[in-house]
Amino acid sequence: MQTQIKHKHSTMTSTFPTISGNNNYVHPHFLLFLSPPPNINPLYSLRDPLFMHPVVADMGSNPIPGTSVYPLHRSKTIHLVRHAQGIHNVAGEKDHSAYLSQELFDAHLTPLGWQQVDNLHKHVHASGIIDRVELVVVSPLLRTMQTAVGTFGGEAGADGTNVPPLMMENAGKSNRPAISSSKCPPFIAVELCREHMGVHPCDQRRSISEYKPIFPAIDFSLIENEDDVLWKADVREKNEEVAARGKKFLDWLWTRKEKEIAVVTHSGFLVHTLREFGDDCHPSIKSEMGTFFNNCELRSVVIVDKSMIGSDSSTTDFPGKIPSGADVPSDTAAT
Numbered sequence: 001m002q003t004q005i006k007h008k009h010s011t012m013t014s015t016f017p018t019i020s021g022n023n024n025y026v027h028p029h030f031l032l033f034l035s036p037p038p039n040i041n042p043l044y045s046l047r048d049p050l051f052m053h054p055v056v057a058d059m060g061s062n063p064i065p066g067t068s069v070y071p072l073h074r075s076k077t078i079h080l081v082r083h084a085q086g087i088h089n090v091a092g093e094k095d096h097s098a099y100l101s102q103e104l105f106d107a108h109l110t111p112l113g114w115q116q117v118d119n120l121h122k123h124v125h126a127s128g129i130i131d132r133v134e135l136v137v138v139s140p141l142l143r144t145m146q147t148a149v150g151t152f153g154g155e156a157g158a159d160g161t162n163v164p165p166l167m168m169e170n171a172g173k174s175n176r177p178a179i180s181s182s183k184c185p186p187f188i189a190v191e192l193c194r195e196h197m198g199v200h201p202c203d204q205r206r207s208i209s210e211y212k213p214i215f216p217a218i219d220f221s222l223i224e225n226e227d228d229v230l231w232k233a234d235v236r237e238k239n240e241e242v243a244a245r246g247k248k249f250l251d252w253l254w255t256r257k258e259k260e261i262a263v264v265t266h267s268g269f270l271v272h273t274l275r276e277f278g279d280d281c282h283p284s285i286k287s288e289m290g291t292f293f294n295n296c297e298l299r300s301v302v303i304v305d306k307s308m309i310g311s312d313s314s315t316t317d318f319p320g321k322i323p324s325g326a327d328v329p330s331d332t333a334a335t
Helices: 087-094 096-100 111-126 142-152 239-253 267-274 283-290
Strands: 075-082 135-138 187-189 260-265 298-304
Touching: 075 142, 075 267, 087 096, 111 142, 111 298, 135 142, 142 187, 142 260, 239 267, 267 283
Parallel strands: 075 260, 135 187, 135 260
Antiparallel strands: 075 298
């Protein structure tokens, strides 16, 4: 009987190719480790240095297969960002009941929050993320849009062009200069990635007509309602409802053509969504995915389409067939 081994980076815990539940999307790593092929003695294969790894050794007599292979064109890289510190975070840490205060309606960033944004802006440039991101998706609340444009937007101040800026000067009491949209990926606001909705005024959005003048280059065309009809003063979303909304959001990402996307959203949305995944991973990986995000934290994940939601086309695959012309036997063509 073939012995099957799992490496610490494996994303499978059930017998290949079965995947449990609906966890069809999120993998924090995209590495390939193969079980010993059937024509190799499993005892010999266990001498390979890979199988001497302490994580493998701890599995005792019940090794788990480590294979996880997916076509590249059925994967996307998603950079998940929680918004920077908002005024509601400061108030809520002192007194949780402050989240009920109407004074925190659609909370904006604090001065410290803007410092966090500046640091993340430097990171995405130094790491090269900014050069790869093709789209920025943002929750349509003030703190997330401020974080998004400050992180992935252009230079501060007027850029001398007629292109609308991402953010106007002092938008949302920011005391910041305008932020250029020049040489930036497109920005689009999406309600599906909003924070846990209801009861807390800080999670209620303004009307779209209030946002458009201060964030001119953000695309609000996917927002169906002018006013916030989703937020209820007396009903707060259940955790499982947030998670279901998160899965729907991941499905929506597969309707997009972009392969590398930044998403600027909220801690509650992120944690309840990500905790729905990882049951087919090593426990340490599931734990890593399900931990709360710090303010302005960025984590990169890979989502995988195993349900034929996305495109069938690949931009990197090559058929490898013989060039057109007179038929030539394969063994001759290879010489």
